Amino acid sequence: MATVKLKNITKNFGSVEVIRNANIDIKDSEFVALVGPSGCGKSTILRMIAGLEDVTSGEIEIGGNVVNAVAPSERQVAMVFQSYALYPHMTVRQNMSFGLEVTNHPKEKIRKKVDKAAEILQLQNLLERKPKQLSGGQRQRVAIGRAIVREPGVFLFDEPLSNLDAELRVQMRLELALLHQELNVTMIYVTHDQIEAMTLANKIVVINGGHVEQVGPPMVLYNNPANEFVAGFIGSPRINLLSTELVVAAGWIQSSNPSAARFGVRPEHLERSQTGLEGRVYHVEHLGGQTITHIKLASGEVIVLSEPGSGKDERGAIVRLAPAPGCLHAFDSAGMAVKE
Amino acid sequence: MKLNSLKTAPLLFLTPAVIYFFLLVIYPIFGSFWISFHDWDGTKYQCSDGRSLSELHDSEKCRRVPLMTWVGFENYERFVDKTPRDIERIGNYLSKRLSGEEVRWPRLSVETKVVMNNIKWIILFPLAIPIGLAFALFLNQSSMWIRMTKSLFFFPLVLSPAVIGFVFQYFYDPQGPLHEIYNFLGWSSGIIGDQHRATYGIIAAAWYPQIAYCMIIYLAGLTAIEPEQIEAARLDGAKGWSLLKRIILPQLWPATFVALVVTVIGALRSFDMVQVMTIGGPGRGSSDVLARYMYQKTLFDQDYGYGATLAVILFLLMLVFIAIFIRNMVRQGSET
Numbered sequence: 189m190a191t192v193k194l195k196n197i198t199k200n201f202g203s204v205e206v207i208r209n210a211n212i213d214i215k216d217s218e219f220v221a222l223v224g225p226s227g228c229g230k231s232t233i234l235r236m237i238a239g240l241e242d243v244t245s246g247e248i249e250i251g252g253n254v255v256n257a258v259a260p261s262e263r264q265v266a267m268v269f270q271s272y273a274l275y276p277h278m279t280v281r282q283n284m285s286f287g288l289e290v291t292n293h294p295k296e297k298i299r300k301k302v303d304k305a306a307e308i309l310q311l312q313n314l315l316e317r318k319p320k321q322l323s324g325g326q327r328q329r330v331a332i333g334r335a336i337v338r339e340p341g342v343f344l345f346d347e348p349l350s351n352l353d354a355e356l357r358v359q360m361r362l363e364l365a366l367l368h369q370e371l372n373v374t375m376i377y378v379t380h381d382q383i384e385a386m387t388l389a390n391k392i393v394v395i396n397g398g399h400v401e402q403v404g405p406p407m408v409l410y411n412n413p414a415n416e417f418v419a420g421f422i423g424s425p426r427i428n429l430l431s432t433e434l435v436v437a438a439g440w441i442q443s444s445n446p447s448a449a450r451f452g453v454r455p456e457h458l459e460r461s462q463t464g465l466e467g468r469v470y471h472v473e474h475l476g477g478q479t480i481t482h483i484k485l486a487s488g489e490v491i492v493l494s495e496p497g498s499g500k501d502e503r504g505a506i507v508r509l510a511p512a513p514g515c516l517h518a519f520d521s522a523g524m525a526v527k528e
Numbered sequence: 529m530k531l532n533s534l535k536t537a538p539l540l541f542l543t544p545a546v547i548y549f550f551l552l553v554i555y556p557i558f559g560s561f562w563i564s565f566h567d568w569d570g571t572k573y574q575c576s577d578g579r580s581l582s583e584l585h586d587s588e589k590c591r592r593v594p595l596m597t598w599v600g601f602e603n604y605e606r607f608v609d610k611t612p613r614d615i616e617r618i619g620n621y622l623s624k625r626l627s628g629e630e631v632r633w634p635r636l637s638v639e640t641k642v643v644m645n646n647i648k649w650i651i652l653f654p655l656a657i658p659i660g661l662a663f664a665l666f667l668n669q670s671s672m673w674i675r676m677t678k679s680l681f682f683f684p685l686v687l688s689p690a691v692i693g694f695v696f697q698y699f700y701d702p703q704g705p706l707h708e709i710y711n712f713l714g715w716s717s718g719i720i721g722d723q724h725r726a727t728y729g730i731i732a733a734a735w736y737p738q739i740a741y742c743m744i745i746y747l748a749g750l751t752a753i754e755p756e757q758i759e760a761a762r763l764d765g766a767k768g769w770s771l772l773k774r775i776i777l778p779q780l781w782p783a784t785f786v787a788l789v790v791t792v793i794g795a796l797r798s799f800d801m802v803q804v805m806t807i808g809g810p811g812r813g814s815s816d817v818l819a820r821y822m823y824q825k826t827l828f829d830q831d832y833g834y835g836a837t838l839a840v841i842l843f844l845l846m847l848v849f850i851a852i853f854i855r856n857m858v859r860q861g862s863e864t
Contacts, residue, residue, distance in 0.1 A: 240759050261765035273756035277778040286774070287764030338764070 190251055190264065190341030190374040191216050192237060197246035199232055199398075206232055207398045210246075214391070219368050219375045221385035223421065224395035230378045233395070234344050237376065238267050251341055261291070266335035267344040270351065272327045274319040280306075280330050281315040284337045298337075305336040308370065325356050336371070345377040349384060361387060382422050386410070394418045416523040419452045425480055427452045427517075428491045430465075438465035440511060448518040448526050455480065455494035457515035464510035467491060469501045483507055557843070563836035564603055566596035570832045596833070603837035610637035633724065638813035642821050645727045646796065646845070649817060652728070653795035656735045657787045660742025661780075665772075667743070668750045682744060684737040693804035696733035700805075720806050723814035730815055734801045738794065742787045749783030750776075785860075789853050796846050799823065818842040 192214040199207035207229045214220045222230040235241040237248060239260030247254050255263050275283050281302055288298045306312050309329040319327055328348060335343055348364075349357045365388055368375055379385055385392050386406045394401040394409065394417070402414040406422075413419035419427045435441060435451045467483035470490075479499035483491050493509060501507065518526040574580050575590035584590060617634035624631045636644075667678050684692065702710045702718035710718055719729035753776065761775045777784075799819040802808060808816035808824065816824075818838055826835030 238763060240762070260763045265763070267760070267763050269756045269760060271754065271756050273754060273760040275757060275761075275775060286761075286766070290770050290774075291765045334760075334764075 193249040195247045200244045221389035223385045229398040264341040266340035270347040272331040305333040343375040449521040452517040453511040455492040457512045461510040469505045560836045568596040568832040569830040614640040641813040649795040656738040663743040664746035684740040689800040726815035
């Protein structure tokens, strides 16, 4: 059983409160992504689960046992670090065997486990090389292999794809997704890239300033963000946020819930219409299969439109926009979502 | 034309330094070799054309050249002259001691004592390396107090060796601050006043700055180790000794190598501590080392030939170790 539960976790570094009362419930075999901007505390949470940081208050449970006082190597977790943290003076095989050797496993068993992990990750030909003779992607697979060999209950990933180039990142994303399917083990994945979170995770935890903003499956966070922060963080390009006056003046809604202060609509949920919000195009981005148009409104605010195909708008063209049905999100003055 | 200036410019820049190097390092080395085959007291000169100085007229001047007598390998023979006898005496001592007899340590020639002291230095002085490592591991933490303490630990290196020698002398004095300890142990001459213990006392004093030096080297080496690696090792279950032996020490090899080279060469070079604390004594040569004995023979006993011989022997001894180190370095270089 490799469930992970964080109960009322608070973390202070000296007098600075870094994590505020976090509660997260992770089920067995789930792939959970911890996302948030840099410095939000997601890595700190991961390290607390691993046991590399102490918990100021609250409990961490792994597999039903409270592990606050348990040493990192005894928590049944394995971690893949952002910099891979491979041992440079050892070969790939030695890197992967090290954890089992130090805990006195029999040599034959170690060899078998390393060979099996190498097969899963296609490292068979690289076993006798040293890390400096490997490419970034290969090093990362060795780091993952080192974790697999320990057969943990929980895999912890700390921004594993950050150091890879864009193309390799896409490829490794797919490999990680397939790995999760094959191993069927709980995985906790820290990233600042919401695309990685959306594509890999069963459940996403959005963190901001040490505070858990929302927990849920990717599409729930996308369609029903709990607040402006989640709405802005999930989805690319970023959601458009407009004041109530503007939205009412554009004729998008008749009258609104009085508590609604701002409205959000995603660039991909805007449609061209005869009436609606009017603005002037000031920049167009052509991605090939998608066009992103940046439009300046009379009020000076900016709105972004995302459409499939190649748009033909020129700079200075006049555009009128309206939201697709059911795609307008209301937020109150505190930024929390309002039910319409 | 361009190719020419590309080749000559570096040569031109190097020339002044090369000239200095040859004049002040290479030439004296060969000079020492040359002098070691002669007998010279440092005062006798002659004219370069072969006349003795007494043949000169009143106002005549000539270029002065040392008046050395060729003696071939006589100086070297002198060095090893008493060695067989000393080896026999030591052998007798050991066999008698092992069979339980009470014997006094035999009288040995100064040369033998000097070589034995050098061996003691080569073996004991490098113990500063693991001690320096221990300090470095302890000080490799990031708390504010540790950072302040680090600079204090660095202090011995800043002090002059002569000063350190004087201060240790003070503590080694049997009537000094530690007199009660010496009384209790029955060491009435203290440490450096006793011919059997003097060398060890000097080595202990020399450890003081050397440990600080090794500590600095290791601290620098430790900062080169990724902290995430240590965390990964912790997660893998490595603790304490296994962490040190399998993760940290292998990555500290460059630092260890530097520390070894400097310390071993330093052991052979040690001069100031010995000169300041015991002048090679007590008695004749009981704490003496090749570097200091050479100094005394040359400048005080005015036996330049023999002094040069000692210098050559020290040079050859160092050459052995330097050759080992260079071979290691070349092998390391070709691996990467």
